[in-house]
Structures are given as C-alpha cells and as structure tokens.
Amino acid sequence: MYVCFIGLPMIRAAQISLFHWNVMLPQRSVFVGLGNYSKAFADPIFWQALSNSGLYMLLTVPPQIVIGLGVAMLLKRRSPAQPVYRFLFYLPVVTSWVVVSLLFKYLFADQGVINWLLTLGRADAVPISWLSGRFTAMVAICALGIWKGVGWSMMIFLAALQGVPVVLEEAAEMDGANRWQKFLVVTLPAIWPAMAFVLIMLVIGGFNVFISVLLMTGGGPAQQTEVLLTYMYNVAFGNLDFGYGSAIAMLLTVLVFILAVIQMKAFRTEQGAQ
Amino acid sequence: MKRAFHLRTAALAAALLSAAACTSTTAASTASSSAADAAPVTLTMWGTYGNGGNTAQTQALAKLITKFQSANPNITVNYVDMPYDQLKQKLTTSAAGGGLPDVLRSDIGWVAQFGKLGAFAPLDTEMPGFGDVAKSTYPGTLAANKYNGHYYGMPLDTNTRVLVTSPDVLAKAGMTAPPATFDDFKAMAAKLPAGTQLFADSGLQGWNVLPWIWSGGGDITDADVTKATGYLNSDKSVAAVQMLVDLYKAKQIPNLITGNQGGTSTSDGLPGGKYATILDGPWMVDIWGQQYPSFKPVFSQVPAGPGGSVSVVGGESMVMSETSTHKDAALKFIQFTLSDDFQLGMADAGQMPVVATAGTKAATAHPYYSVFATQLQTAKARLPIPDAGQVDTILNTELTKAFNGSESVKDALTAAASQIDPLLKA
Numbered sequence: 167m168y169v170c171f172i173g174l175p176m177i178r179a180a181q182i183s184l185f186h187w188n189v190m191l192p193q194r195s196v197f198v199g200l201g202n203y204s205k206a207f208a209d210p211i212f213w214q215a216l217s218n219s220g221l222y223m224l225l226t227v228p229p230q231i232v233i234g235l236g237v238a239m240l241l242k243r244r245s246p247a248q249p250v251y252r253f254l255f256y257l258p259v260v261t262s263w264v265v266v267s268l269l270f271k272y273l274f275a276d277q278g279v280i281n282w283l284l285t286l287g288r289a290d291a292v293p294i295s296w297l298s299g300r301f302t303a304m305v306a307i308c309a310l311g312i313w314k315g316v317g318w319s320m321m322i323f324l325a326a327l328q329g330v331p332v333v334l335e336e337a338a339e340m341d342g343a344n345r346w347q348k349f350l351v352v353t354l355p356a357i358w359p360a361m362a363f364v365l366i367m368l369v370i371g372g373f374n375v376f377i378s379v380l381l382m383t384g385g386g387p388a389q390q391t392e393v394l395l396t397y398m399y400n401v402a403f404g405n406l407d408f409g410y411g412s413a414i415a416m417l418l419t420v421l422v423f424i425l426a427v428i429q430m431k432a433f434r435t436e437q438g439a440q
Numbered sequence: 441m442k443r444a445f446h447l448r449t450a451a452l453a454a455a456l457l458s459a460a461a462c463t464s465t466t467a468a469s470t471a472s473s474s475a476a477d478a479a480p481v482t483l484t485m486w487g488t489y490g491n492g493g494n495t496a497q498t499q500a501l502a503k504l505i506t507k508f509q510s511a512n513p514n515i516t517v518n519y520v521d522m523p524y525d526q527l528k529q530k531l532t533t534s535a536a537g538g539g540l541p542d543v544l545r546s547d548i549g550w551v552a553q554f555g556k557l558g559a560f561a562p563l564d565t566e567m568p569g570f571g572d573v574a575k576s577t578y579p580g581t582l583a584a585n586k587y588n589g590h591y592y593g594m595p596l597d598t599n600t601r602v603l604v605t606s607p608d609v610l611a612k613a614g615m616t617a618p619p620a621t622f623d624d625f626k627a628m629a630a631k632l633p634a635g636t637q638l639f640a641d642s643g644l645q646g647w648n649v650l651p652w653i654w655s656g657g658g659d660i661t662d663a664d665v666t667k668a669t670g671y672l673n674s675d676k677s678v679a680a681v682q683m684l685v686d687l688y689k690a691k692q693i694p695n696l697i698t699g700n701q702g703g704t705s706t707s708d709g710l711p712g713g714k715y716a717t718i719l720d721g722p723w724m725v726d727i728w729g730q731q732y733p734s735f736k737p738v739f740s741q742v743p744a745g746p747g748g749s750v751s752v753v754g755g756e757s758m759v760m761s762e763t764s765t766h767k768d769a770a771l772k773f774i775q776f777t778l779s780d781d782f783q784l785g786m787a788d789a790g791q792m793p794v795v796a797t798a799g800t801k802a803a804t805a806h807p808y809y810s811v812f813a814t815q816l817q818t819a820k821a822r823l824p825i826p827d828a829g830q831v832d833t834i835l836n837t838e839l840t841k842a843f844n845g846s847e848s849v850k851d852a853l854t855a856a857a858s859q860i861d862p863l864l865k866a
Contacts, residue, residue: 189536190558275702298700387699388840389833403529405830406557 176419183412195409202413211389212414215397219418221304222393223372226311230368231361233312234319239349241320242327252324256317266314267381271297274306274382300390303383307391310378315371319364326360327353362433366426373422394418481769482516486530487545487756490521492707496726500789508776515769528829535559540761542770545596548584548755553826555592560759562590567771573778577794581755584821593757594774595794597786600751600819601651601719602811605738609636609716618717618740622656622683625717625743629692632716638692639684640706640715643699644839645832646822649681650752651719654820656680657747660831665823666864668857673850680745682849685842698840711735721754722812723790739811751819755794792816827863834859 183202185195206212237255241248258266273279274296285291296302330353338348354361376395379385385392385400392400394414402411489497498521505517520541522530528550534540540559554560563585564570570591574582577595585593605618613631629638641648650660658677661668671677687693694715696703707724709715711732719742728735741749758774760767776782783798784805792812793799803809823831834856842852 188557189532271701276700277704278702295695295700295702297702298695298698383699383701386701386836387695388837399529400833403532404833405827406532406553 179412179415182408183410183416185409187408187412189406189408198409202410203417205410206413206417211392211397214389215385215392215394216421218300218304218391219373219375219393219395222308222311222375223369225304225308226315227365227368227372229312230315230319231364233316234364235323237316237320238323238327239353241324252320255320258314259317259321261314263314263377264381266310267378270306270310270378271382274309297383298387300387303387303391307375307378307382310382311372311375315368319368322360322364323357326357330356358433358436362429365433366429369425369429370422373418373425480514480516481766482518483543483766483769483773484541485517485519485543485545485773486522486527486541487519488522488524488527489545491524492723492727493730494723494727494790496730497723497786497789497791500785504782504785507781508773512769512772515772517773531559538763540763542761542764542766543773544759544761545756546593546759548581548593548595548753548757549822549828551585551593551757551759552587552824553828554759555587555590556826558762560592561762561764561767562592563594563760563771563774564591566760566767567594567774573775576778576796578796578799578816580753580816580819580821581757581794584753584755584824585757586824587826593759594778596756596758596777597783597791598753598755598794598816599721599723599792600753600812600815601647601721601742602751602815603717603740603742604710604720604724605717605740606710606713606715607736607738608713609633610738612636613716618738619743620741622743622745626683626687628716629687629690636713636716637694638687638715639717640694640704640709641697641719642706644697644836644843646828646835647752647754647832648697648719649684649835649839650820650822651742651750652680652684652745653677654750654752655742655747656683656745661823661860661864665825668860668864669854670857672857672860673853676746678850678853681839681842681853685849688843689845698843699836707731710737719751722792722809725808726790739808741811741815748818749815751815753816753819753821755792823864825864830863831860 182195184197184199186198186201188194241251241255275281276293276295278296280296281293285293294302296306334352334356335348338352343351374395375393376399379391379393379396380399383391385396389397395418398411398414398418401414402408487501489501501519505519509516528547531540531544531546531550531554535554535557546554546560551560555562564574567573574591574594578598581595581598582591585591585595603618609632610616610618612633613628615628615631619625619628625638632638646660653660653672653676656676656679658674658680659671660677661671684693684697688695688697694700694703694709696706696709704712704714706715706718706720707727710718711728724737728737742751743749758777760770760774764770778795780795780798780801783793783795784802787793787798787802787806787809792809793802799809799813803813822828825831838847838852838856838859841847842849847855
C-alpha cells in the first residue's frame with residue numbers, strides 16, 4: 167500500500183523534477199538535471215511563497231496549541247454540557263475547507279461582516295481591504311487556519327489530559343501548589359509526548375496550506391500571498407511546467423522532513439533531560 | 441416468478457459473457473469495426489457556457505444539441521458544464537491522465553498551448569474540407585487557432601470588450617453620451633456623484649490593460665511577435681497605463697484592479713451605481729437580464745486615445761481531443777456549430793457569431809451587437825503563443841507594483857517586457 171500510493175508517486179515526482187517535462191508525451195521530455203532546482207533558488211516568487219508558508223506556520227501553530235490546550239483544560243472536567251462543547255469546538259475541523267474558505271472570503275470582503283463590526287458606529291470609517299494586501303490577507307487566511315485547527319489540537323490534548331495521573335495532581339495540591347504551578351510541574355510533563363505530536367503535525371500542516379489561499383486570494387494580489395503549494399499548483403497546472411512544479415514539491419518535502427527531524431530530536435533530548 | 445426470471449436472465453448473461461470471453465480478439469475487433477457506422481456514439485463535450493450563472497446560454501445550447509441529435513440519431517452529445525477558472529486545470533490533468541472529452545469549447549488563448557502539448561488534434565489535417573469551412577469565419581479569430589502551421593481549433597464565437605456605462609450615473613453626471621475619448625473619460629471623473637468611482641476592472645492582465653495600451657497608441661510586441669522591449673515600455677504604452685494609475689491614485693478606480701478579492705465585482709458594482717463605467721463583453725446582457733432585470737446598460741466604443749479606439753479580441757473555439765475515439769462524430773458536431781442554426785441560436789443568448797453571414801443576421805436581431813461588431817473591426821488579438829498564460833501573470837504582477845506606487849509605470853513595463861521577451865522566442 168505504502169509503496170503503491172506514497173512511495174512510487176514520490177519517486178516519480180523526483181524523476182519529473184529533473185526534466186523539462188512533457189505531460190502528454192513523457193518520452194519527449196528533456197533532461198535538465200538540477201536545472202529546475204537552481205531555477206527555484208533564483209526565482210523571487212519561490213522565496214516569497216516560502217516566506218509566506220513560513221509566516222502562516224509561525225502565525226497559526228502557537229495559537230492553535232495555546233487555545234487548543236486552554237479549551238481542553240476547560241473541558242477536562244466531566245459535566246453534562248461538556249460533550250456539547252467538545253462537539254462545537256470540533257465542528258470546524260470536519261467542515262469542508264472549500265466551504266469555510268469561501269465563507270471567510272465573504273467575512274473579510276470590503277463589505278463583509280468583519281468590516282461592518284470594525285466600523286460599527288463610525289459613519290466616516292474607511293473599511294479595510296483585507297484581501298488586497300499581503301499582510302492583511304495573510305491575517306485573514308491565518309484566522310481561518312486557527313479557527314479550523316483549534317478543535318483538532320483540543321481533541322489530542324483532551325485525550326492526553328485523561329492520562330495525567332490524578333495521584334500526582336493531588337500530591338501537588340497537598341504540597342501547596344497553585345493551579346499554574348500544578349499545570350507546569352504535573353500536567354505539562356505528563357502531556358509532553360502529545361505536545362510533541364501536535365507541534366510536529368501542525369508544522370507539517372502549516373507548510374501544506376493550500377485550499378484556503380487558493381480560494382481566498384488565489385495567491386494574489388500580484389502573487390504576494392502565494393504559498394509554496396499554490397505556487398507549485400500554478401506553475402504545474404497554469405504554465406504546464408510540471409518539471410518545475412515537481413522540483414518545488416520536492417524542496418517542500420525536504421524542508422518539512424528536516425523540520426520534523428529537528429523537532430523530534432529536540433523533544434527527545436528534552437524528555438531525556440527531564 | 442419474478443425471481444425465476446431474474447435467475448434465468450443472470451444465467452443467460454453469464455453464458456454470453458463466457459462466450460464473449462472465449463471469442464478471439466481478431467474476431468471481436470472485426471465485428472466492432474463493421475458495426476461502427478450504425479453503432480450509437482456518445483460524444484462528451486466540455487464547456488463553460490453556464491459561467492457566472494448564465495442559464496440562458498446553457499438552455500440555448502441544450503435546444504441546439506437536441507436539434508443536432510434528431511438530425512443524427514446515432515450520436516448523443518453529453519455536455520458537461522464547468523466553471524471557467526477550473527476548466528484549464530481540469531484539461532491539464534485529463535490530458536495527462538488520458539481522460540479528455542471528445543470535443544471541447546476552449547478559450548482561444550489556450551489553443552496554441554494545448555496544440556503544442558499534443559492534446560488537441562490538428563483540424564486542418566483531420567477534417568475533410570477544413571479550408572472551405574474555416575473560410576466562412578472571421579480571419580482574425582481563425583488566425584488565433586493556428587500554431588506551428590496547423591489549426592488546432594475551429595472558431596466558435598467571438599467577442600470583444602466595449603465600454604459599458606451605467607445610465608443612472610450618466611444622467612447624474614449631466615452627460616448625454618458615454619465618454620468617447622481619453623480626455624472625456626478623465627473629465628467624467630469630476631462630474632460623478634459621491635460614492636461612485638469612474639472605472640472598475642478585475643485585474644491587470646492582457647485582457648484588462650491591452651485595450652488601453654492599444655488605444656493609447658502603444659503595443660505589447662512588434663508585429664511579428666518577436667520582441668516586447670521597446671513596445672510594451674514605449675512612451676505611448678507608458679502614457680496609457682499612467683492614465684489608469686493616476687485615476688487609481690485619485691481613487692477613481694477601486695483596488696479590485698490590483699487583485700482585491702474582497703472588492704465589489706464589476707458585474708454588481710455597475711448596476712449598483714458604485715462604478716460609472718467598466719469594460720465588458722456581450723454575454724453580460726443576459727447575466728444582467730437575469731440578475732438586474734431593470735438595469736439597462738449603455739454600450740459604446742472603448743474611449744479613443746492617440747491610437748484610436750482599439751479593444752481586445754476574445755472568443756472560444758471548438759477543438760477535438762487527439763485521443764477521441766469518435767472523431768467522425770466529433771467532426772460532424774464541430775461542423776454543426778458553424779451552421780446558421782447554431783450560430784444564430786447561441787447569438788440569442790449573447791454569443792457573437794464567428795461566421796460573417798450569421799454575424800450580419802445577428803446584428804439585425806440584436807441591435808446591441810452592432811456596437812461590438814464595430815469595435816471588432818479594429819480589435820486586436822492577444823499574443824498567439826503557447827506561454828500566453830505566463831504573459832498575463834507577468835503583466836498582472838509587474839503592473840500591480842506600478843499601481844501600488846512601489847515602481848514607476850516605465851520601470852514596471854520595462855521589467856514586464858524583459859520577462860516577456862524570452863517567452864516570445866521559445
């Protein structure tokens with residue numbers, strides 16, 4: 167299964183990235199060696215897309231962890247309303263990316279609800295064109311990412327919190343620890359593996375942002391909100407340059423792999439130290 | 441009883457299947473080829489007639505397909521409507537995966553790219569009597585289908601952009617006619633009511649800016665399409681774009697033009713009185729007819745500058761995929777699309793005919809076509825090169841910098857020209 171659906175396509179992408187690829191008649195493709203890779207390094211839009219992907223990751227991962235953990239802590243105690251809240255927080259995770267991307271596009275439109283709220287009671291206020299500038303558009307895209315992702319990290323943290331030994335918590339309480347101290351000394355170390363898992367998955371997910379950007383800005387205005395995957399998509403399917411598109415995909419794979427290895431190493435050392 | 445019947449049918453089917461499996465391949469292929477003429481054929485056609493919620497066009501097409509089918513009882517045409525902005529991606533993946541439809545209504549801007557790729561069949565070699573059929577269409581639109589000495593598409597419909605003005609705004613501005621020249625256009629800005637902007641457009645690609653550049657006396661390349669530097673950044677091209685940039689800075693053009701996806705669209709902003717003028721095509725008549733029935737747009741020529749009033753040619757072509765297994769039926773359908781029946785039937789739904797004789801008849805039936813027909817006399821085509829899509833991306837990206845003020849118009853156009861030059865030689 168792995169070889170068939172993941173291994174082979176990856177090898178094929180690596181192969182395509184070395185060619186000026188002809189999608190209809192692959193036998194007519196021209197071998198260019200690492201040409202597509204050097205093209206990427208010299209391409210300002212590639213760097214722009216990479217920095218936007220990185221920015222998205224930096225702006226969405228910490229809030230998802232902090233809010234996700236916070237909500238999980240609040241919903242940890244058993245109460246009749248708790249399943250309802252769990253369901254409500256998890257709902258965005260299972261809704262379609264396409265639907266919520268379009269919804270957020272309308273929320274952040276010039277005449278959208280966000281601007282309506284911001285200019286409420288101020289007749290002379292000029293609405294913000296959220297999707298017309300690089301950073302304001304990234305704010306809108308990140309807001310969607312956080313809103314949609316919090317439920318997932320909450321679920322993982324909730325599961326992890328069930329495994330925190332009650333004995334330790336009680337012992338800390340008896341030693342006179344306040345809630346914050348108890349959290350730092352007992353809870354956090356106990357859920358550390360879950361934290362590592364959430365962080366690694368969110369970083370990978372952050373670099374793989376695609377649908378929301380494609381639908382909310384299309385990488386525009388003037389390719390300023392292009393992320394690695396939308397750029398890869400435009401290069402491959404817009405310009406039919408599959409060789410270059412595959413090279414971008416390979417570079418993203420290598421980058422995400424390196425980041426994941428570094429994070430795993432860091433967490434392992436920290437766990438060892440504890 | 442019913443159950444027994446089912447069992448018997450199943451047994452019979454199984455027997456037939458096993459018999460079929462035992463038949464030699466040669467025997468099977470002989471049988472199928474001799475039956476080909478009479479065998480029913482289903483053609484799959486992709487198109488974007490329903491784009492923007494245009495049900496008038498899909499309904500007109502459905503009637504014409506029924507007409508074709510009753511004249512050709514062994515052919516069924518299965519039309520699949522797709523959103524315009526996804527069709528090209530769908531085409532690419534299908535070309536790679538071998539799932540192309542038999543016939544397709546393609547934007548004229550894509551014909552060269554997919555012809556080069558080998559996805560579309562050269563109609564001049566596949567269609568008997570291609571020359572005679574093609575001769576009946578407008579030469580400008582036919583030329584856009586030629587790549588490397590072959591025609592990969594048959595013109596289907598043509599269009600161009602003209603100036604569309606809101607009659608309410610025109611009255612409020614105290615004007616009796618839409619602006620006819622660049623000077624009238626700029627002067628109109630001062631007469632507009634509060635809350636109305638002079639002009640709106642949804643991008644800075646060739647389709648958007650070339651009418652201004654050409655009307656300003658500039659150009660994108662030389663006549664032989666070998667060089668952009670010296671043409672796209674010529675003084676006249678710069679002056680035309682500068683006019684738009686100045687209006688943008690004076691807040692007379694909204695940032696929809698620089699890619700604000702959250703802005704009010706031109707098709708809503710014009711009837712709503714938010715925009716005084718836009719440039720658009722003949723299909724808008726039906727879209728507004730459905731969405732803003734009381735809105736009566738005023739069509740006029742693109743404002744004339746030093747180069748006259750020159751707009752951009754658009755349109756679609758019928759193409760046949762190289763992999764189609766029903767080429768005879770596909771060619772028959774393509775020929776049908778050039779008949780008066782089809783050309784005039786679609787003209788009723790906002791598609792301008794490409795056959796000259798049908799064009800004259802359509803203009804009599806629909807007076808607003810005459811504005812487009814006049815504009816088409818001077819309209820020019822975008823670059824007929826496989827990398828036309830990249831040219832649009834370059835123009836959009838570089839010109840956005842000029843509009844946002846991070847670069848001068850001259851520098852932006854020079855940068856665009858230097859990036860377009862290598863694509864022309866490829």
